[in-house]
Amino acid sequence: MKALSIQDLSKQYKSGVQALNSINFEVNQGDFFALLGPNGAGKTTAIGILTSLVNKTSGSVKVFGHDIDTALSLAKACLGVVPQEVNLNLFDKCINTLVNQAGFYGIPRDEAKKRAKYYLEQMGLWEKRNSNARDLSGGMKRRLMVARSLVNQPKLLLLDEPTAGVDIETRRMMWRFLRELNQQGTTIILTTHYLEEAEQLCDRVAIIDEGEIIENDSMLNVLKKLKKEVFILNVSQSLTEAPIIEGYETSLKSPQEIEVSILQSQGINEVFAQLDTLAISVISMRNKTGRLEELFIDLTNNPSKETTE
Amino acid sequence: MSPQMISMFALMRKETSRVLRIWVQTLIPPGITMSLYFIIFGTLIGKRIGEMDGYPYMEYIAPGLIMMSVITNSYGNVVGSFFNAKIQRHIEEMLVSPMDETSIVIGYLAGGIIRGLFVATVVSFIALFFTELNIKYPLLALLVIIMTASVFSLAGLINAIFAKKFDDIAVIPSFVLAPLTYLGGVFYTVSLLPEFWQTVSRLNPILYMVNSMRYSVLGTSDIEIVDGLLMIGGFFILLLSVAVYLLKKGIGIRD
Numbered sequence: 001m002k003a004l005s006i007q008d009l010s011k012q013y014k015s016g017v018q019a020l021n022s023i024n025f026e027v028n029q030g031d032f033f034a035l036l037g038p039n040g041a042g043k044t045t046a047i048g049i050l051t052s053l054v055n056k057t058s059g060s061v062k063v064f065g066h067d068i069d070t071a072l073s074l075a076k077a078c079l080g081v082v083p084q085e086v087n088l089n090l091f092d093k094c095i096n097t098l099v100n101q102a103g104f105y106g107i108p109r110d111e112a113k114k115r116a117k118y119y120l121e122q123m124g125l126w127e128k129r130n131s132n133a134r135d136l137s138g139g140m141k142r143r144l145m146v147a148r149s150l151v152n153q154p155k156l157l158l159l160d161e162p163t164a165g166v167d168i169e170t171r172r173m174m175w176r177f178l179r180e181l182n183q184q185g186t187t188i189i190l191t192t193h194y195l196e197e198a199e200q201l202c203d204r205v206a207i208i209d210e211g212e213i214i215e216n217d218s219m220l221n222v223l224k225k226l227k228k229e230v231f232i233l234n235v236s237q238s239l240t241e242a243p244i245i246e247g248y249e250t251s252l253k254s255p256q257e258i259e260v261s262i263l264q265s266q267g268i269n270e271v272f273a274q275l276d277t278l279a280i281s282v283i284s285m286r287n288k289t290g291r292l293e294e295l296f297i298d299l300t301n302n303p304s305k306e307t308t309e
Numbered sequence: 310m311s312p313q314m315i316s317m318f319a320l321m322r323k324e325t326s327r328v329l330r331i332w333v334q335t336l337i338p339p340g341i342t343m344s345l346y347f348i349i350f351g352t353l354i355g356k357r358i359g360e361m362d363g364y365p366y367m368e369y370i371a372p373g374l375i376m377m378s379v380i381t382n383s384y385g386n387v388v389g390s391f392f393n394a395k396i397q398r399h400i401e402e403m404l405v406s407p408m409d410e411t412s413i414v415i416g417y418l419a420g421g422i423i424r425g426l427f428v429a430t431v432v433s434f435i436a437l438f439f440t441e442l443n444i445k446y447p448l449l450a451l452l453v454i455i456m457t458a459s460v461f462s463l464a465g466l467i468n469a470i471f472a473k474k475f476d477d478i479a480v481i482p483s484f485v486l487a488p489l490t491y492l493g494g495v496f497y498t499v500s501l502l503p504e505f506w507q508t509v510s511r512l513n514p515i516l517y518m519v520n521s522m523r524y525s526v527l528g529t530s531d532i533e534i535v536d537g538l539l540m541i542g543g544f545f546i547l548l549l550s551v552a553v554y555l556l557k558k559g560i561g562i563r564d
Contacts, residue, residue, distance in 0.1 A: 013564065051405040054564045073407040081405050087398035096323075097402075103319020104406035106312020112319075148402070 001065050003029045003156050003187040004050070009059035011045050011211075019045040021211040022059065027156075027189060027204070029064075032182045034198035034219070035191045037208035038300055043191040044084055046208070047160045051081050064155060077105065080154030082145045082162045084191075090134035094125055094144055097133060098151050105152035112151065119147040122177065139166040146174065150181075157181070159190045163197060175201060195296055199223075209300045225295060230288035231268070233258045236281045245274045259288065316408035320416025324390060325423040335386065335424055336431055339378045343432045346374050347439045350496060362498045362529050367440040372526040373495030373519045375432045376457060380490055380515065381482065382428045383421035383458035388465035388478045391417055395469065400562060410556035414466065414549065421462025422455055429454050442526065449534075450525035456541045457518045463548035470552070470561040489515045494523075499531045514544055 004027040011020040020042045027033045037043050048054030050061060052072060061068045063075035088097060095116055102112030120126045123143040128136060133144060146162060159178070163171045171194075178201060182188050192198055198205060198219075205222050207215040215222060235256055242252040242259075248271060249261040258280075260271055275282060310318075328335050347367070355366035362369060394400035403413055436442050444450050464481075472478045493515030499507050510516050511532070521537035524530035530537070555561065 048564065051401075052563070053401060053404055055559055073409070076405065076407040079405065083398075083401065085398065087401045089394070089399040089402075090397060092399075100319055100323050101402050101406070103322075104316045104403050104408050106315045106407065108310070108315060109319075152406075 001029065002062070003027045003031065003064060004189070005060075005062040006046075007060045009046070009049065009061060010057045011042070011049060011054065012057045018211055020049075020056075023208065023211070023213045025206050025213055025216050027187060029155075029187055030182070030185060031187055031189075031204050032178075032202045033187070033189045034202035034205040035189055035208060036195065036198060036205060036296060037191075041208045042211045043208055044160055047081070047083075047158050047189075047191065050158060051079060052076065077152070078155045079158060080149035080152060080156070081158045082142075082149045082160060084160040084164065086141050086145070088133040088141060088144060088148075091132055093130050093132060094120060094136070095129040097144065098148055101148050102151040107152065115151045115153075116147075119150050122150075123147040124173070139170040142166050143170065143174070146177075154186065156187045156189070159188060159192075161192055162190070163192065163194065171197070207296065207299055214299055222295065228261050228263045230259060230261050231285050232288050233260060233271075233275075233282050234284045235275075236283055239280075243275065243278050243280060245271055248274075312407065313409060313412055316406065317412035317415055320403065320408070320413065321419035324416055324420030327390060328386065328420055328424045328427065335382070336427055339382055339428045340431045340435055343374050343378055344435050346370075347435065351439050362500075364527060364529070365440065368442075368527070369498075369523075370496055371436045371440055371442060372523040373493075375429050375436070375454075376515075376519045376522040377490050377495050378428045378432045379425040379454055379458050380461050380518070381486065383425040384461040384465040384468075384482065384486060386424040386465065387417050387421040387462040388469045388472075388482075390420060391466055391469035392472050392475075392478050395472070395562065404562065410553050413556055414463070414552045417466050418459055418462045421465065422458045425454060425458025425462075444526050445528045446525045450522065453518065453521045453525055453538075453541070456538070456545060457522075460514075460518075460541060460544045460548060463545070463552050466552050467548065467555065470555050472561070489513050492516075494519045494531060514540060517541060 006023060006025050008022045008024060009020055010018070010022050012018050023042070023046070035043050035046065045054055049056045050063065050068070052068065061075075064078045066075035066078065068075045092100075098116035098119060099109065099112045102115055103109065107115070117126065120129055123146055125140060125143055125147060128140065133141060136144060142162060142165070146159075149157060163174055166174070175197070178188060178190075182201075190198065190202060203219055205215070205217065205219050206213055207222075232253060235258060238255040239252060239258070240255070242250045244250070245260065247266065251259045253259045262268055262271065272282060350370060351367035355370070358366045360366065360369075391400070433442060468478060468481050492510065493513050494510065499510045499516065502510060517532055517537040517540040520530040520532045521534060521541065524534045524537070
């Protein structure tokens with residue numbers, strides 16, 4: 001059984017905006033699935049339809065075999081969701097937020113309290129259990145939303161940019177936690193603007209642009225489609241112009257940084273060899289941007305849609 | 310207990326505890342407002358009026374003032390709570406869960422009824438400082454308060470469902486609820502009015518609620534108590550159906 005099956009899903013808002021145009025994709029049980037796309041591509045609309053916050057125009061959605069048209073409650077019982085924007089009751093205590101949410105899922109109060117404690121501890125918020133949500137930092141609010149999404153122990157977790165605006169330490173902590181959760185069997189769908197995050201965590205990826213799925217494959221296969229990578233080489237000398245490396249496109253980023261574009265068919269050894277003959281020694285090198293990011297820009301065919309911060 | 314019942318009780322608990330948690334906002338203001346009504350309309354002006362329908366004026370208006378508090382507070386409780394949930398978007402906590410629309414309506418209804426009952430109790434105690442309050446039919450009074458609070462909780466919920474900005478939740482109480490309440494026989498018997506205005510008054514649902522309460526407390530009323538209860542019950546069923554329908558359709562809460 002598929003964790004999620006979406007067929008010919010379309011959404012046109014009253015304003016006339018066609019947010020989704022007959023999209024199809026499936027998510028297998030146990031997948032850590034990335035749903036990527038530029039702003040306004042339709043990611044949040046898709047998540048909204050899954051969680052019934054947005055009414056679809058046409059198409060079908062099945063969550064663990066439960067059709068949202070005929071068995072919405074059963075489909076919802078399988079889901080946990082972390083929305084893009086903070087949607088906490090800011091005047092409620094953290095512990096109440098989780099206990100109430102568990103209650104809404106039909107979990108008896110005693111069990112709800114145990115789960116609330118467990119997930120607040122997991123998210124490092126137990127000490128803040130009696131604080132109102134409004135008194136938490138931005139990162140803590142995000143963690144509280146993740147904890148809230150887990151109290152019903154969902155089989156399919158939807159994360160709509162869960163690490164937006166959180167510091168690096170918190171992001172790494174959440175990555176570790178999500179990896180463990182996925183390894184324990186929870187299927188996860190992640191939308192994110194941090195493509196590095198998707199590359200690190202996800203084994204499958206779908207890229208959505210202007211309401212249509214333009215790529216849907218394993219992360220490995222998607223990255224294989226990368227035609228070229230751009231590297232920044234740090235050199236020991238101060239240069240005034242970019243060295244000419246035959247067969248490669250180069251530019252000078254700063255006196256000690258050379259930008260080199262390398263096609264998939266080319267090796268990098270030749271670059272070092274030619275630089276060596278020019279008596280330029282390389283101290284270190286790095287990718288200009290994440291590999292997925294380059295592919296993403298390539299596929300969406302518009303550099304202005306670059307998504308990293 | 311079924312998961313639906315658990316989710317309904319979870320919301321009922323949340324909404325009723327909210328009334329107590331913010332008691333300074335929910336219970337004190339109606340106490341102060343009604344004290345002023347008793348002082349001004351009852352003590353100062355009432356002495357000059359004398360009797361109304363055979364009762365001292367203070368005693369006559371007490372049931373109406375209790376009902377006035379119940380109406381405004383049950384309405385205000387639900388419209389405020391639900392609209393805040395919409396604005397802060399934590400209504401999504403319920404919408405993404407498997408709980409059904411009827412459970413959501415009943416959960417909010419519970420908050421409005423509890424506030425109505427608490428406020429009715431507070432105002433009744435205040436009334437005792439100014440007049441006697443020998444309730445003739447206590448169970449009937451309780452029923453009328455609960456039914457009226459239910460009707461106006463549902464009305465508040467419907468208002469909040471449609472509301473898009475704070476103005477939208479202020480318009481109905483100011484331009485509809487207040488005039489209907491003041492013209493609903495809180496301060497006078499409609500028999501004082503000319504025939505035409507008596508007929509017009511009978512189109513006002515609040516007249517039936519105020520007079521049902523007055524009958525429960527004093528045993529006198531401008532309407533038949535059966536008509537009053539039928540009217541309140543009819544409005545309850547109508548508004549309950551509308552509220553559940555709107556939530557099922559996702560009007561005002563889903564894109």
